[in-house]
Amino acid sequence: MMGHSHALSGVVGWMAVVPLLQGAEVFGVSFDLGSGEIIAGALVCAGAALIPDLDHKNATITQTYGFVTQALGGLLNWLFGGHRNGTHSLLFALLMGAITQGLALWSDLAVQIFVFLLVGIAINGLGFGMDKNRTAAGIINALATAGIVLALYTSGVDYTWMGLAVAFGCVLHFVGDCATSMGCPLLWPFLKYRFSSPMAFETDGKVERNVVTPLLTIAIILFSVYLFPWRDLLPEA
Template identity: 35%
Template structure:
C-alpha cells in the first residue's frame, strides 16, 4: 500500500491550490492556512483506499470505517456489474469506482453541499481528514514518544481537533462549503493519479469506454510505471515533500 506516498502527494496538492483559492474566496494564506490545506490534502488523498479492507482509512475509526469500507466495496462492485461491457473482466473491487475522477468529483460535490448547509458537516469533514492525514504521515515523519502518542487513536483525535480548530478559526466565518468539497475531490484525484503510476493502473476514463472497455485500466506510459515499495516511489514521495516546502515558502515569502 502507498499510504504515506499518497499522503505526501496530497500535502503538495493541498498547498498548491491555496493561492488560487485565496484569490477566489479570500481564504487564509498565511502559515496556518497553508498548514490547514496541506493537512486536508493529505487526508483526502487517502480516501479512495476505503475500498481496501486493510488500508489506513479503513482501519482509522474501527467499526465505523470498517462498515463504510464494506459499503464502498459493495457499491463499487454493484456499479461495476451495472456498467461493465463484455470486454471488461477486472472484477470491480479495489481500484475501481473509488479510484475514478468522476466519483471523486461526485464525492466532492456532495461534501461541498453538506458543508454549505451545515457547520457541523464542515467540522466533521475537516476533523476526519485531519485524522487521516496524521495517520498517513506521522509514522514516517515523527520519531520517539511523539510518534507513539500521535499514532494512538486518542492522540490523533486530539491533534486532529486542534488542526480543525485552527482551520476554522483562520476564516472570518464558516468557509464556503465548495472549498472543502474541492479539497476532497482534489485529494482523491491525486490519489488515483498516483496509482496510475503503478503497473496495474486505474480506470481514469470511467464511464467513457476505451477500446470497448468502460473499466479500462489506464495510467502513465509503461516506462514511467513502478511497483510499490521500490525506489521510484521514494522519489515521488521525497519530491512531493520537497515541493511542499518550496511552494509553501514561495507563498509565505
C-alpha cells in the same frame, strides 16, 4: 501508491494550486486563502487523497477509525466493484466533491466534524500514529487533530472551497495510482480501461520509496517557504 505518498501528494497538490487559485473564482467560489486556509486545505486535501483507498481493507484510511472506517470501506468496496475500481474513477471524485460541498452548505457543524475526520486521516496517513503502541498513538493523534481543528476554527477559516478540495484530493490520488503499473479505471463505469503511465513504478517499490516520497517532502518544504508570510515574524527593522 502507499497511503503515505498519497497523503504527501495531497499536501503538495494543494500548496501548488494556492498561487493559481488566489483571487480567482471557480464554480462560484471565490478564493481568498490566508495561512489558515492553506494549512486547512493541505490537510483536507491530504485526507481526501486517501479516500479512494477506502475500498481496500488494509489501507491506512480503512484502519484509521477502526470499525467505522472498516464498515464504510466494506460498503464502498461492494458499491464500486472491488479494489481500484469505481472509487478510482472521475465519477467518484465528482460524487465526493458534491457530497462534501452539500454538507458545507447545509451545516457549519457538519463541516467541522468532517474536517476533524479528514485531518485525523491525514495525520495518520502522513505517518503519525503508526507507532508500536497503537492505543497511545491513537489518543495522541486524536488530541493533535482536535488541537489543529480547533485552532483553524478559532482563526475563522472559511471552508467554502471544501467540495473542490475533496474532489481535487481524490484526483491527486488517481494521479499517484496512474503512475503505478496497476493504473486506474478513470472513466468507470463507462469504460473499464485502466489508465497508467508508460513509465509506471511498483507500489511501495524502490522508486516510490527512494524517489517519489523524498521529492514530495522537498516540495512541501519549498512551498512552505514560498507560501507563508515568514517575513512578518521578523522584528521590524
